Amino acid sequence: MDVSRGHARTPRRLLPLTAALCAAALVGGCSAEGDAPVRERSTQAAVPLAANDLQDDYRAVIKNVLPSVVQIDAANSLGSGVVYDAAGHIVTNAHVVGQEKNLKVTAATGGQPVTARLVFSYPEQDLAVIRLASVPQGLKPARFGDSAAVDMGQIVLAMGSPLGLSGSVTQGIVSATGRTVSEGRTGGGTGATIGNMVQTSAAINPGNSGGALVNLNSEVIGIPTLAATDPEMGGGSAAGIGFAIPASMVRTVADQIVKDGKVTDSGRAALNITGRTVLDDDYEPAGVAVVEAPANGAAGRAGLKPGDVITRLGDTDITTITSLSEALASLRPGDKVTTTYVRGTATRKAEVTLGEM
Template sequence: MDVSRARRLLLPLTAAACTVALVGGCSFGPAPRGERSTQAAAPLAANELEDDYRAVIKDVLPSVVQIDAVDSLGSGIIYDGKGHIVTNAHVIGEEQNFTVTAATGKEPMAAKLVATYPEQDLAVIRLNSVPAGLKPARFGDSAKVDVGQIVLAMGSPLGLSGSVTQGIVSATGRTVSEGRTGGGTGATIPNMVQTSAAINPGNSGGALVNLDGEVIGIPTLAASDPELGGGSAAGIGFAIPASMVKTVAAQIVKDGRVTDSGRAALGITGRTVLDDDYEPAGVAVVEAPADGPAGKAGLKAGDVITRLGDAEITTITSLSEALAAMKPGDKVTVTYERAGRADKVEVTLGEI
């Protein structure tokens, strides 16, 4: 519907409403004092919100960068004053060297890979030379992120450096599995922040920011609708929570790798199996090392896992999502089939 058409549809309704009101004494005279004060407050509140937006953008945008690799382009956030930049692993890909450009338009800078952590789709790179005035971002508390919060997404969507979109936190605690097509890592990521702020290719690795100027997440994924041929679903994007970003980045900066993921693992290599109707029916164990959690519990190659605790397991993705809700050291009952017979075993989960 174009704008002129929309106005033509709205005008008769407005007129009709006034005609009905006139029967009861509709008036176009001065509004009562209480109504006038409410009308005056509305533009004032709008101006204050606009000022908040501008202040946050001015504060945070200098901490957001564009990252150019040979085969990809994305965004990043300045993590500290030593030139470390945190971004998505899928932005980095297999590259080692990058060109980094500040969102504020300064000269491009060279950077090198420190380490990637594809299991959480995070990575850290470091500037070869730290420029004067480098401004690290402030990361917020993920526990305080709430549905309805106004947020701004900052990055380089479609290569448009320094772009800002706005929306709200539309859900929290989402577990989302990332595909491997289009350069994805295939990671299953728990506790993601869902937002209505527009997230487009190039936003990955950038900043999702609250009105206190704190980074509450890294935009990573946009939902897709298979019925639309896999196209992005408008207004549904996901960001890795700041708590996980800080945990992973701190370990990479300190040790050059992730030493404590906090992510539960069953300790198998598996594949999805189909039933007689060609529907996903479980995860077949391809390999279960004897010293791993599953192997120690007695699971072995050829077993088909159908439940993990209370969660039904039909695919590798559903198994990953069930594990994402658990912690290393948790004891869980695994239901499986072996040679056509169902059985159960208790497994103490390990760590990714």
């Protein structure tokens, strides 16, 4: 599967994604024959009520968050952005701004375009911060959520300017977390490998890049960046597969740019592996299988190889890609950590000097 960035005029393709295993179960129930008419009436009454409640939730989120979303026009691309603070800083994707230093920004709620200048672009994580020359009335900073609380099945809304349709909203769920995606360099791509991304079924189309992926608490949990394409369909979109940079990474990068005008430290340690979550015989997450471990990477230098299953990092049990990312988030590049892994039937340990993402 290939993936492409969600902005207009410059379609792109990316490298294959790492797959994760999953399992599902259907649960049914039954009742006594005499109870059936009562259950039926209760269900019929509850369905429209629940739908109305959800619809009200959607409307509230859109009302709360849309004033924090903007459309960004560059010379050769069009994308979206999120208001980061009251000083007029906007966070977006590096591939949206490209090589541009001056851009035009329009609020998703309407109004005249405002000029903005590039503060700093960080292609390594496909993030950038621009600053408005003046802050239009009605714009407000977004509220960013806790990446550790993001989980499969959560309802989300994607807000941005797909195909130039400013202020558009699509809905879906969090399909997975902990995805690692590599961008290509053709067509203006940054070539970044981005870890711990949020996969969503909310439609991500050209122009959505840099916008907001929002939960029902009106919190931005990610920046939509990539949409999957299917090579067998001639590069056409694979519906319902999009990816967003998690809020934790966005804050780490944007805070440094706002404060220092550049990224001084990514703050993200790495084992420098490609991995996937594996399940045990009971279909429970049981570790992270090493798919690739380059010899010059942190894990490779410590002797880990493809096929090894990482089960512990320091004092933290590792069961999923997400738990591994969370464990690494508390460490720094250059730290030494004991890594426990299984090779075949033997459990081994290695001291790994962590690299940088």
